[in-house]
Amino acid sequence: MKQELRSKFGKYGGQFVPEVLMPALEELTEQYDKYKDDPVFNEELNYYLRDFAGRPSPLYHAKRLSEEYGVKIYLKREDLVHGGAHKLNNTLGQTLLARYMGKKRIIAETGAGQHGTACAMSGAAFGIRTEVYMGARDMVRQRMNVYRMELMGSKVIPVKSGSQTLKDAINEAMRDWVANVETTHYLIGSVVGPHPFPTIVRDFQSVIGKEVRMQIMEKEGRFPDSIVACTGGGSNAMGIFHPFIDDDVDLFAVEAGGSGMKATDKEALHSATLCAGEDGVLHGMRTKVLQNKYGQILESSSIAAGLDYAGVGPELAYLADIGRIKPRNSMDSEALDAFHDLCRFEGIIPALESSHAVAYVKKTANTGELGDLVVINISGRGDKDLETVMGMRK
């Protein structure tokens, strides 16, 4: 019998959205359920994942970094996926789904611009009109990505409300969806939002972990002791974790510790939602949220724009509560250090987001916590971050 899609992960998840959207979520759940195991849909998706995105991505034994850190390290090279991040796995899947559903238009939110760029790529490849909401402040910080999106025919819409960052871009995309729900698919970029998005995005990103299962068996003849992934909304983490959920593999979700694990009643100096958030409801989901004592959402902070978010996927919140994943964090400065390590020792320039995962391995390898064999998800490449890094050196 077919298993029905779950709307809740323990007490987390659900559908906390305006009434207008409920029928659309119902439709999306039905349609996704229909196509997710459909051979024609999957054949088409696999074709794009292989010939357009360049999958499978390599699992690379980082010999020099292993020596330096004192533990055997493999890197899952999502930085080599077309566009330079894991984001394309999800946008190809959802854009294809939107096309099967007969939607004429795609909208999305983006923080760093990586998800927006991936949307622009999928939109161009499938010929679907794509519009991306982006915080006005992020548009300045990430102007190369704005230009990339525009080159590929997407419209980038500046969001001037609130803190003018990712959280506000999601708000604005939801408002657009409320107004245009009949023709438009909202392509959420991480395992967040109302059901069924956390499940859909996790499933499309699970290609990462499925590949790792085969690749590590081939190379090592066994599963790793631990897998380490950076966690913003949590899509690259869930993507690599999910296929290993029932295995004896420790899963580390590394969040952005920013400039310190402190917060006022308006803002947090970090974005470590699993580590420091409290049960709440944001962007259509019940999950852990950075909030003040009244429930107002805090502005988060991180050197990595892609981790800079006050919420986190509901499934991660659940898995953290039951102890299946281990929430951790790395500070801005530690991530920068690790960024330079990977550049120098391996000739790989990682995204600042992914550098948080590397940093966690660096600081704990010698404690034994990670075991002897570690896989780090390098969720993206760092070209987009060069200006930030150069600015820090001055």
Add this chain to the structure above:
Amino acid sequence: MRIAEKFKQLRAKKEGALIAYICAGDPTPEATKEYVTALVRGGADIIELGLPFSDPVADGPTIQAGIQRALDGGMTPDIYFKMVGSLRLHIPLVVMTYYNLIFKRGLEKFAKDCAASGMSGIIVPDLPPEESDELQQACKKNDIDLIYLVAPTTTGSRMNRILVEGKGFIYLVARLGVTGARSDVAVSTRELIQRVKTDTPKAVGFGISNGKQAARMIEDGADGVIVGSAFVDIIASGKDVMERLEALARELKEGVRR
């Protein structure tokens, strides 16, 4: 006063209801108290008082800005309930807010605070019936009406559930989209009003900004109109706010007085 009682009175007088929204604390708690009295003087039958949330996804630019002014002015749920408790209105008062503020305070406590401060109902634009069982229970215990929204996209069994569970009045969302004053009101509104078959009063909101539009809604079968952005616009302007709030309320009330 209970919402049902208010609608009963109005029905006897063959009048539609004017439900007036402003955001509490915009720009200060003291100003809000005065603005509420101006709206009541103008003829508002029910006051819907927004409790500002940092991430109001169902609101358009006008109300977003009002919420921001209120938050900047220091409005919190504690101050809100204290202020509401001191209002002493003779008409029903309902709170409109997003779910996280209710959740964080605790559903029981929130409903109790509403009752203790003399409120009659709660509207939560990001809480569909599927997620509302617990709040519904807390509301029942405290004699508070949980008011549901119906959208143009709502149909079938979901519509039935809302009509069965909805208390106070049914909030009809006039068109797809967020709150905001419009010069046009969607044609589909009439169809929606007629599609919603219930004895519970029906009030139409989202986009209504003048007496003519308000009159149309009542002609089309609504029991009341909900107007927010047009009032918040006046507050934002900062000019002759009291007079203009009262005048607009009067115009709208004329409109619904069939």
